[in-house]
Amino acid sequence: MDGQSETEIGQAIIDKANRVLPGGTFGNFAAEVVIREGKAGRVWDEQGKEFIDYLLGSGPMLVGHAHPEVTEAAQAQIARGTTFFANNRLGIELAEAIVEAVPCAEQVRFVSSGTEADLYAMRAARAFTRRDKILKFEGGYHGMSDYSLMSLAPRRSGNFPMAVPDSAGIPKSVRDDMIIAPFNDTEVVASLVREHKDELAGVIVEPFQRIIPPAPGFLEKLRRITAENGVPLIFDEVVTGFRLAYGGAQEYYGVVPDLCTLGKVIGGGFPLAAIAGRAEIMAHFDRAKVGDENYLIQIGTLSGNPVAAAAGLATMAILRRPGAYERLHATGRELMGALGDLLKRAGIAAQISGEPPLFDVVFTDEPIRDYRSTLTGDPGMARRFNALLRERGILKGEQKYYVSLAHTEDDIKDTIAAWEGAIKELRQ
DSSP: OOOOOOOHHHHHHHHHHHHHHHGGGGSOTTTTTOOOEEEBTTTETTTTOOESSSGGGGGOOOOTTTTTHHHHHHHHHHTTOOOOOOOOOOHHHHHHHHHHHHHOOSSEEESSSSHHHHHHHHHHHHHTTTTTTEETTTOOOSSSSSSSSHHHHOSSSSOOOOOOOOOOTTOOOGGGGGEOTHHHTTHHHHHHHHHHHTTTTEEEOSBBBBBBBOOOHHHHHHHHHHHHHTTEEEETTTTTTTTTSSSSSHHHTOOOOOOEEEOOOTTTTOOOOEEEHHHHHHHHHHHHHHHHOOOOOOOOOOOOOOOHHHHHHHEEETTTTTTHHHHHHHHHHHHHHHHHHHHHHHOOOOOOEEEEEEEEEOOOOOOOOOOOHHTTTTTHHHHHHHHHHHHHHHHOOOOOOOOOOOOOHHHHHHHHHHHHHOOOOOOO
């Protein structure tokens, strides 16, 4: 590669990806974006282009890329060994830190991905109740399992509570065990829970669904409805855990479920996720406590990996420092306010939806309350806006801005300038 420019090197890598990867991607992001390195709140691609990063690896890098304390902790463990399959001290200490931080967590079981965590949380609820059906909310994302890929993003909305598969390859029988409800609609949820309580193993919900906050009282009522009918409530906190507050959405919204799933932040940029919750439900991972018939087998080569645990512990130590969450929320509020003001002054119909650490714009004049209200947005305008921003050095997912502790006043100023230019061109 000697003598080649960064542009030539970057294009060669993209060409190689198109040969060896389906669609030229890992399945996560646009094929033409190949990231070379990241530092704090910015990343650089293989062609040398610099971006302010609101993708953050899809969320894990809450304290920024290559944070020196996280890097040092991970490197120290790498020098002592990278994985053992057996218990390790750092994994045990991370479990203890989670129990101390997360309101519902009495015990923890580690896995390697959010998909696994959500799959096992639903399975644990089935083992505990000896029932089969799971209620989830239309538009809610709970990983890539067959059960989770029901009514995540249906192109044609089905009639509640009918599940609509989101992917090829899912057995038709799976839809019979999933019940679908509209997010933020307490009356419909209450009716479905009461109707199906004798066959309902659990209710799984993102307490903050994608970029949609819960309506006032929704989570409290959901907690009461499930408790009254003996149905375990599962919070999917893979995204919100340690992001909205140190205790996650449970602390932020003041509602405690029976089980939760965690990921992203707790691994500090390495593959790590967890199921956490009430000891009597978590006991199903312990054959000695529940016996062979009720035992929930779970084995993972990298579960509780010590390098990921070291990075997670270092990340959590940074988040515990005074003012960390105040600063994170202040950055997000400033960005949300600026974007909303710019769009309003431009006369573009838009809603800024989310919470300060995680938000996006939906190009509609309709309030955003649930999945179907997001469909009133103009997807073409959203794609165009995101493309214009990428040209101007802003990297974000198609549907959200992740805010980090590492984003600086210069990052905010440069982001607002990019928004101004992109909105001006969007109007034209």
